[in-house]
Amino acid sequence: MSGAAAASEVRLYDARDVPWIAAVLDHVVAATGEPWRVLRERLEHTPIAAARVAAVLGALRRVLGGRAERGRIARKVRALVLGAPALDDATRLERLTAAGDELGLDAEAVRELMWIDLANERPVTLPDGRPAELRLAAYANLDRLQRAVRRAREVRLRVWGEAHELIRMAARYGLICTVTLDREGAESSEVTEVTELRVTGPLALFHATSVYGRALAALMPLLAAAPRFELVLDCDFGHGPAALRLVSPVLLPPVSEARGTPSAAQRLARQLRRAALEVTLDPPPITHHRAVLYPDLAVQLRDRAWRIELVGFATADYLAAKLAHYRAAGIRDVVLCVDERRAPEAACDPHVFSYTGKLDAPTLVGFLEGLP
Numbered sequence: 102m103s104g105a106a107a108a109s110e111v112r113l114y115d116a117r118d119v120p121w122i123a124a125v126l127d128h129v130v131a132a133t134g135e136p137w138r139v140l141r142e143r144l145e146h147t148p149i150a151a152a153r154v155a156a157v158l159g160a161l162r163r164v165l166g167g168r169a170e171r172g173r174i175a176r177k178v179r180a181l182v183l184g185a186p187a188l189d190d191a192t193r194l195e196r197l198t199a200a201g202d203e204l205g206l207d208a209e210a211v212r213e214l215m216w217i218d219l220a221n222e223r224p225v226t227l228p229d230g231r232p233a234e235l236r237l238a239a240y241a242n243l244d245r246l247q248r249a250v251r252r253a254r255e256v257r258l259r260v261w262g263e264a265h266e267l268i269r270m271a272a273r274y275g276l277i278c279t280v281t282l283d284r285e286g287a288e289s290s291e292v293t294e295v296t297e298l299r300v301t302g303p304l305a306l307f308h309a310t311s312v313y314g315r316a317l318a319a320l321m322p323l324l325a326a327a328p329r330f331e332l333v334l335d336c337d338f339g340h341g342p343a344a345l346r347l348v349s350p351v352l353l354p355p356v357s358e359a360r361g362t363p364s365a366a367q368r369l370a371r372q373l374r375r376a377a378l379e380v381t382l383d384p385p386p387i388t389h390h391r392a393v394l395y396p397d398l399a400v401q402l403r404d405r406a407w408r409i410e411l412v413g414f415a416t417a418d419y420l421a422a423k424l425a426h427y428r429a430a431g432i433r434d435v436v437l438c439v440d441e442r443r444a445p446e447a448a449c450d451p452h453v454f455s456y457t458g459k460l461d462a463p464t465l466v467g468f469l470e471g472l473p
Contacts, residue, residue, distance in 0.1 A: 108346035114238035122234040160240035247318035253302030261329040264296035274316040275413015277301035281391040325353035366397035372462030389430035408435040415444035
């Protein structure tokens, strides 16, 4: 990756951008009830740059949400209304009225709902009132950041202080990631840990690049919780290599505290405990020189304490390097669990457990028992 000095500094939106964001919002408020295409046409005639308008409107859509629900409603309405061609106004009105009777709506409301899942045809609405300018700026920044990492060959992220959640989520998303640890201020009374994550970007892969790009983009919202970070991207936007650098503080949406579904490691831990095995979820990391390893589970099987790490996307070199780090740290009883769909070039090392689909605890236990 290009060094930080050679990278172009990225300036995201902040308080300096509030005036023009407010001007866009004025047009949004004035267009309430009109289709989105009408709002876009009006904004085309303003002096605000098209890229800025697109960024704010994209952020507004993210804030408003409800896409899945709109799609469900529109599909239901179309199922009731559409069918054999209605070639005259009377037939069309009769069909809209019949659908409205079933839905408890008038014919005009049914007409408006038929295409609300199409981005430019649904009406502009602000159910919670006019959003704050800085809130839209934060979501526009996140969108820009996520678009950039989808075009990256490599991502280097340095975090000062606590970085455990970022590391665990990188593992949960299946990213190809190596972690190293440094300490600043060793000669003073205040020592700060600096964690560096080097993540392979989607442009460096030869398969599942869109899926991997979405996984990498999903990591970016967590930067909002990092007190200090530096992000360097080795990208290609179609006109040659480009190195971008972003340093905190930056304006991003707050990290959501909503809990998702249990991770694969959590599900596997539950299954292993049902088999009466002693399992530690998220055991302490293993450090060897600057390299840091994060096994997902520690499993006691008879007289052996196994470290289990669930690996998502991977290459043969990545798996070989990870196993070499474990062995250099003195950890011999380690197994990397790899889904063959995400790592078609998985190494043939006996300590790589390959599976397809769902990770099965009994099969894994049998695999462990068969290792020398």
